[in-house]
Amino acid sequence: MTDARAAATTADDHGMAPPPDKPQATAPEALSWDSRSRRVVTIYVPLACFLFILLFPFYWMSVTAFKPNAELYDYKTYNPFWIGSPTLDHIHLLLFKTDYPRWLWTTMIVAFCSTVLSLVASTLAAYAIQRLRFKGSQYVGLAIYLAYLVPPSILFIPLATMVFQLGLFDSPLALILTYPTFLIPFCTWLLIGYFKSIPYELEECALIDGATRVQILWRITLPLAVPGLISAGIFSFTLSWNEFIYALAFIQSTEKKTVPVAILTELVTGDVYQWGALMAGSLLGSIPVALFYSFFVDYYVSSLTGAVKE
Amino acid sequence: MTQTQDPPLAWTRRRRELNWLERMLDWKPLLVVACMLPAVGLLMVFLTYPLGLGIWLAFTDTQIGRKGVWVGLENFEYMLEDPIFWNAVFYSVFYTGVATIGKFGLGLWLALLLNNHLPFKSLLRAIILLPWIVPTVLTAIAFWWIYNPQFSIISYVLIELGWRDTNVDFINTAWSARWSLIAANVWRGIPFVAISLLAGLQTISPSLYEAAMLDGSTPWQRFRYITFPMLLPILAIVMTFSIIFTFTDFQLVYAITRGGPVNSTHLLATLAFQRGIPGGQLGEGAAIAVSMIPFLVFATLFSYFALARRKWQQGEGDD
Incomplete structure (x- = not known):
C-alpha cells in the first residue's frame, strides 16, 4: 500500500520534473528580456498596493470589532493599528442585548427560500429554452436577459404598493417572492450557458432508448449540470444576502429585519454611534457569506468568467 | 430442450x-x-x-395609504423646478462617469498584473473578489467609520506622517463627500472588473504576442493593437452592466451619507426613496424613479453600440 503510494509519488515527481522549464518557455514574460528587479517593481509592488487597499477595510473592521472603547477613541496613547487588550464586549452586546441572532436567522431563511425558488424556476426555464427549442425560444431567452437589466431601484416603489395591497407588508414572504425578480434572470442566463456545454447526443441516446423528456431532465441533464446548479445557487444566496433596498422598504418591525438593514437602522441610534458594535455586526454579517463562498470559490470564479464570456 | x-x-x-x-x-x-x-x-x-x-x-398623486388620482404631468413639472432633483441628476451622472472610469482603469491594471505568472494565483483571485462578495452595506459602514470626522484612520496616518495638521474632512462638505462616495464605489467595483477582464485576457492566444514580438513591437504597441481590441467584446458587456448598476446605486450613498450634507450627494435612487417611502409621496417618488429609465436606455445603447461597432470594425480590419 505504502510502497504503491511511494511509487506513485515518485512517478508523479518524475512526471512533474520537466514542466518547470516548459511553461517558462511559452510564457509571455520569458519572451521579453526584463530582469528580476524590474519585474518586482512593475508587478509585485503595484499588486501589493492593490491587495493592501482592497483588504484594509476588512482589517480595520475586525480590529475595531475587538477593541475596547477606551482604545477605540484614543489614538494618542494606543497604537490604532493594533489591539492592546482584545475584548468580546461588542460581540456580547450584539448577541445578547440586541435581536442580532434573529436578524441573522431571518436573513438566512429569506436567502435560502428565495434561492431554492429561483433555482427551480430558472432550471426549468433554462432547460426549456436551451433543450426543448420551441418556436421563439431565443426571444424568450433575450427577454429574460433584459429583465436582469431592470434595476431594483426603479421597481421598489410600485412593488411597495403591491406588497401593501397583497397584505404582505412587514412579512419575510414579501422578500422571498420579490428577490427572484433579480435572481431568476441571472440564474437562467447562467444555466443556459451551462446546459449548452452538455452534449446533446446524451439526450438523443436516451430518447432513442425510450426515456421521456422528464426522465431525461431528471436522470441525465440535471446530474451533469450539478456544478452549474451549485454556482447558480451560490450566486443567488450571496445576492439575496446582500439585498438591501427591498428589505428596507418592505419590512418595518425590528425583529423581522434582515442583517444589512437592521445594522444600519437599529444599531445607529441617537448621536453616539456604537462603532465597536457596528463593526462587530458588519463582521459577523460578512462571515457567513465569505465562508460560504470560500468553499465554492472555484465554481464561483469559473462560472463568473464563463457567464461573462457568453 | x-x-x-x-x-x-x-x-x-x-x-x-x-x-x-x-x-x-x-x-x-x-x-x-x-x-x-x-x-x-x-x-x-x-x-x-x-x-x-x-x-x-408617476402620473398620479398616490400617497401611502391613499389611492391617487390621475394628475397628468404635474409630478414631472414639479420635479423640473426642483433644484434638489437637478442636483441628483447631476450627481448621478458625475458619480457614474467618474466611478466607471476609475473602476475600469484600475480594474484593467489589476487584471494585467494578475495575468502574469504568479504564485498562489487562485488564492489571490479569491482574496481579490472579497470586496465584491461581502454585502455592500456592511463595507459601506466600514467606510463610514474610516471617513469619520474625528477618528478617521486616514487622517491619523496623514497627521502622523506630517503631511497635514488637521483632520481630513471626508463627508461633511458637499464636494469632499461626493469624492469620498466615488472612492468607496470604485473600491467595491474593482474586483468584478478585474476578474472578468482577466477571463478575457486568458482567452487571448500567446502566439499573437509572439508574432508581434518577432515584428519588433513595443509593450505599448502590444497592448494597444492586440490586448485592447481582443478585450473589447467583454469590456462592452461588463461596462454596460457596471454603468447601469452604478447609475441606479442606492446602498452605498444611503449607508454613508443618506444624501447629505444638504442633499448634495443624493443619487436619483436615494432621492426617490426619500420622497417615496419615508416621505410618503409615492407618486413623486415613482416619477423620480421613472426619470432614470431614459438615462439607462441611453447609457446601455451608447456603451453597447459604441463598443460593439468598434469591435465590428476591428474584426473587419483583421479579416
Whole structure:
C-alpha cells in the first residue's frame, strides 16, 4: 500500500520534473528580456498596493470589532493599528442585548427560500429554452436577459404598493417572492450557458432508448449540470444576502429585519454611534457569506468568467 | 430442450406503461408551458407589472395609504423646478462617469498584473473578489467609520506622517463627500472588473504576442493593437452592466451619507426613496424613479453600440 503510494509519488515527481522549464518557455514574460528587479517593481509592488487597499477595510473592521472603547477613541496613547487588550464586549452586546441572532436567522431563511425558488424556476426555464427549442425560444431567452437589466431601484416603489395591497407588508414572504425578480434572470442566463456545454447526443441516446423528456431532465441533464446548479445557487444566496433596498422598504418591525438593514437602522441610534458594535455586526454579517463562498470559490470564479464570456 | 427456451423470455422485460401524467408531460407544447410557467409567471407578476405600475404611479398623486388620482404631468413639472432633483441628476451622472472610469482603469491594471505568472494565483483571485462578495452595506459602514470626522484612520496616518495638521474632512462638505462616495464605489467595483477582464485576457492566444514580438513591437504597441481590441467584446458587456448598476446605486450613498450634507450627494435612487417611502409621496417618488429609465436606455445603447461597432470594425480590419 505504502510502497504503491511511494511509487506513485515518485512517478508523479518524475512526471512533474520537466514542466518547470516548459511553461517558462511559452510564457509571455520569458519572451521579453526584463530582469528580476524590474519585474518586482512593475508587478509585485503595484499588486501589493492593490491587495493592501482592497483588504484594509476588512482589517480595520475586525480590529475595531475587538477593541475596547477606551482604545477605540484614543489614538494618542494606543497604537490604532493594533489591539492592546482584545475584548468580546461588542460581540456580547450584539448577541445578547440586541435581536442580532434573529436578524441573522431571518436573513438566512429569506436567502435560502428565495434561492431554492429561483433555482427551480430558472432550471426549468433554462432547460426549456436551451433543450426543448420551441418556436421563439431565443426571444424568450433575450427577454429574460433584459429583465436582469431592470434595476431594483426603479421597481421598489410600485412593488411597495403591491406588497401593501397583497397584505404582505412587514412579512419575510414579501422578500422571498420579490428577490427572484433579480435572481431568476441571472440564474437562467447562467444555466443556459451551462446546459449548452452538455452534449446533446446524451439526450438523443436516451430518447432513442425510450426515456421521456422528464426522465431525461431528471436522470441525465440535471446530474451533469450539478456544478452549474451549485454556482447558480451560490450566486443567488450571496445576492439575496446582500439585498438591501427591498428589505428596507418592505419590512418595518425590528425583529423581522434582515442583517444589512437592521445594522444600519437599529444599531445607529441617537448621536453616539456604537462603532465597536457596528463593526462587530458588519463582521459577523460578512462571515457567513465569505465562508460560504470560500468553499465554492472555484465554481464561483469559473462560472463568473464563463457567464461573462457568453 | 425446454431449458434453452426459457432464458430469452427473461431478457425481454416489458416496458412499464406510462401513466397519464407522464404521457401528458411528454407532449412537447405542454412540457414547454409547464417549464416556462414558474419563471415567466414570477417575472410577469413581480417585474413587468410593477414596471408598468411604476410608470402609471408617476402620473398620479398616490400617497401611502391613499389611492391617487390621475394628475397628468404635474409630478414631472414639479420635479423640473426642483433644484434638489437637478442636483441628483447631476450627481448621478458625475458619480457614474467618474466611478466607471476609475473602476475600469484600475480594474484593467489589476487584471494585467494578475495575468502574469504568479504564485498562489487562485488564492489571490479569491482574496481579490472579497470586496465584491461581502454585502455592500456592511463595507459601506466600514467606510463610514474610516471617513469619520474625528477618528478617521486616514487622517491619523496623514497627521502622523506630517503631511497635514488637521483632520481630513471626508463627508461633511458637499464636494469632499461626493469624492469620498466615488472612492468607496470604485473600491467595491474593482474586483468584478478585474476578474472578468482577466477571463478575457486568458482567452487571448500567446502566439499573437509572439508574432508581434518577432515584428519588433513595443509593450505599448502590444497592448494597444492586440490586448485592447481582443478585450473589447467583454469590456462592452461588463461596462454596460457596471454603468447601469452604478447609475441606479442606492446602498452605498444611503449607508454613508443618506444624501447629505444638504442633499448634495443624493443619487436619483436615494432621492426617490426619500420622497417615496419615508416621505410618503409615492407618486413623486415613482416619477423620480421613472426619470432614470431614459438615462439607462441611453447609457446601455451608447456603451453597447459604441463598443460593439468598434469591435465590428476591428474584426473587419483583421479579416
